[in-house]
Amino acid sequence: MPRDDSSINDxxxxxxKRLAAAGDPIEQLFSAARLxxxxxxxxxxxxxxxxxxPAASELxxxxxxxxxxxxxxxxxxxxxxLAATLIECQDVCSLLTADRVHGRLLQQLHDLLxxxxxxxxxxxxxxxxAELLHEFTQSQHLDLLPAEWVLGSVRHPLGATARMELARxxxxxxxPVREVxxxxxxxxxxxxxxxxxxxxxxxxxxxxxxxxxxxxxxxAVVRAVLESDWRISVEFDADLVWCGRIxxxxxxxxxxxALDEDRDTWVASLSEYGLDTQTKLVGQPIMxxxxxxxxxxx
Numbered sequence: 001m002p003r004d005d006s007s008i009n010d011x012x013x014x015x016x017k018r019l020a021a022a023g024d025p026i027e028q029l030f031s032a033a034r035l036x037x038x039x040x041x042x043x044x045x046x047x048x049x050x051x052x053x054p055a056a057s058e059l060x061x062x063x064x065x066x067x068x069x070x071x072x073x074x075x076x077x078x079x080x081x082l083a084a085t086l087i088e089c090q091d092v093c094s095l096l097t098a099d100r101v102h103g104r105l106l107q108q109l110h111d112l113l114x115x116x117x118x119x120x121x122x123x124x125x126x127x128x129x130a131e132l133l134h135e136f137t138q139s140q141h142l143d144l145l146p147a148e149w150v151l152g153s154v155r156h157p158l159g160a161t162a163r164m165e166l167a168r169x170x171x172x173x174x175x176p177v178r179e180v181x182x183x184x185x186x187x188x189x190x191x192x193x194x195x196x197x198x199x200x201x202x203x204x205x206x207x208x209x210x211x212x213x214x215x216x217x218x219x220a221v222v223r224a225v226l227e228s229d230w231r232i233s234v235e236f237d238a239d240l241v242w243c244g245r246i247x248x249x250x251x252x253x254x255x256x257x258a259l260d261e262d263r264d265t266w267v268a269s270l271s272e273y274g275l276d277t278q279t280k281l282v283g284q285p286i287m288x289x290x291x292x293x294x295x296x297x298x
Contacts, residue, residue: 007141012038014140019043025055026062030091033098037149044098048105060109067092067112074119082125083132086154090142092116093151114261121152130159147241180210180222180298183285195275201282202226208286208298215294218242224286224298230270230278232256234286238264247291252284 012035019031032044048056070092073085096113099106106113125133134157137143142150158166184204197205202225209223220238227233234249236242240262249256249266256266270278285297 007144008038011141011144012040015040025059026066029059030095033094034091036098036102037094037145041098041102045102060106063106063109064112067109067116070116071119074116074123078126079128080132082123083129083136086120086123086129086133086151087136089116089120090151090154093120093154094149097148117151120154123153124163125153125157125159127159127161130157130162133157148244177287177295177297178213180212180288180296181208183283183298184208196228197226197230197278197282202228205232205282210298212236212288212296214290214292216292222288222296222298226282230273232268232270233259234266234288236264240264245291247289249289250287252281254281254284 015031015035015038019028019035022028022031029044029047032047035041036044070085070089074082074089077085092113093116095106096110096117099110099113104110133154137150137154137157142155147155184207205224205226209221212220212222218238220236220242222234222236225233225235232251234256236246243263246258246263246266251268254268254270256268259265259267270281273281288296288298290296
């Protein structure tokens with residue numbers, strides 16, 4: 001979205017007022033994290049020195065308890081109360097992103113914070129909650145922020161009616177599979193070396209590389225690697241936001257798993273299969289599916 005300096009200044013001003021009025025350390029921390037999203041990082045980077053020792057010692061357990069309470073509420077609410085809980089969770093999203101970028105002082109809580117973010121993005125909104133979240137997003141100008149700073153369910157709130165319409169439209173058209181590169185041929189090659197893939201086979205498999213170009217203009221370089229122990233890796237050279245859109249990767253019918261939370265490397269192993277199955281799987285296309293429905297083969 002085009003930059004709107006007046007909207008940005010309004011958002012920063014509102015958050016600075018919120019920070020000034022906050023008396024609780026957690027509320028101060030959330031406000032500082034929200035300011036980080038707009039490039040105002042000074043307060044967040046200095047927050048450890050601003051919080052007294054007693055409050056600092058209570059910070060981790062209090063944040064942990066808050067996250068657990070939010071998770072319970074997300075699973076049992078709807079309407080205005082669900083919207084209010086998701087607005088609270090937006091603070092958690094901002095805090096997680098800010099801490100990842102500026103110091104990781106809360107790293108032992110990252111899994112729990114990320115769990116709240118993940119749960120938010122899987123919540124099904126009713127129409128009332130979606131409308132209230134849309135109003136919140138517009139009033140806070142969250143549509144101007146990079147994607148990693150805003151919950152998906154807050155940036156693009158979809159109520160039951162909108163989901164039904166999307167399902168109807170999606171059911172009438174299947175996204176095409178776009179080829180990144182041709183699947184290499186192993187026919188006629190010496191593919192095994194004492195039960196392991198030969199150097200020639202690994203070299204041929206490594207020809208699976210190319211550029212993924214998405215419909216929104218974003219892109220990623222991808223390559224596949226076959227190791228001598230039958231471990232297959234699919235590696236993406238892209239930013240964390242792009243990699244976060246990877247929904248699944250598979251070799252033929254064999255699913256791969258993300259190596260870590262960055263989701264830029266996906267792995268699968270053929271070591272447990274017999275040689276005949278290994279040969280068939282190695283020659284299957286690798287499919288990359290994104291959360292927006294786009295699919296790519298290589």
